Amino acid sequence: DMRRVNAIYQSIWQTYRTDIEKYASNSNEKRIIRHIIDVAPFYFDERIKFQNFGNSNYRSREVAEAFRSLDAAGLIRLLYPTTSLTPPIQKDFKKSPRIQFLDIGIVNHVRKVQGDLLHLDDLSDAYKGALIPQVVYQEITSINSLESYKPDFWVRDKTQSSAEVDLIVRHKDLLIPIEIKSGTTGSLKSLHQFINRCDHHYAVRIFGGQFSIQDQKTPEEKAYKLMNLPYYLATKLNSYLDYFTTKA
Secondary structure: OHHHHHHHHHHHHHHHHHHHHHHOOOHHHHHHHHHHHHHHHHOOOOOOOOOOOOOOOOOHHHHHHHHHHHHHHOOEEEEOOEOOOOOOOOEOOOOOOEEEEOOHHHHHHHOOOHHHHOOOOOHHHHHHHOHHHHHHHHHHHHOOOOOOOOOEEEEOOOOOOOOEEEEEEEEOOEEEEEEEOOOOOOOOHHHHHHHHHOOOOEEEEEEOOOOEEEEEEOOOOOEEEEEEEEHHHHHHHHHHHHHHHHHO
8 A cells, every 4th residue: 555655755754854853053043954855766766966956046065065964874874986997995074975765765765766666677777777776775774784884886087077887896805896777788888997997807786597517708808707697696795796707
């Protein structure tokens, strides 16, 4: 019964909205936090700018402080990119972050699309494929015991570069690039840029197809192995990486 489900979600969301204001240090920050909570669910599928966030007149510093309060509360977390190709992962706090929500179900409720999702054959069709990365981020977060863990994504260390790999995972002494694709098709241009620059030959695609390991080459002719992992195996990623990097 979607009416009952929506009522429960609304109750949960309203509780968060009320509670989160306690993290504000003054009345102005409280207003900004309210604004962010209202509009952020419509910006989860892109990197954000603090200045005038959500078509507001709020300044960059004000929005950044409010976001940090929400991050500390765990409701909306800021994910900063890395340009690292080898461990350790070093985040670049000068670059624009992405946002990750505590629960994608809350986002769907706020955007009033829960009923529409029930009719989809593949969730990768939702939001032009932008829903799946958030789901995978939640899955990856759930298997990490560290409370401070946040998923990492990679961007090329070059001004105005559009190269962006959805997820970077440290596995032993390697940083493994992971693309989260909508459906079973799609280019791997950013992943290829990472592979061309790193010192190993392992990459992963989490997608809506079947498990397989393929021998591939980048357009620059660097050979690498690509593990295709179905969405539903995201929480088994560590086990599959063990197998992939030792057996493949």
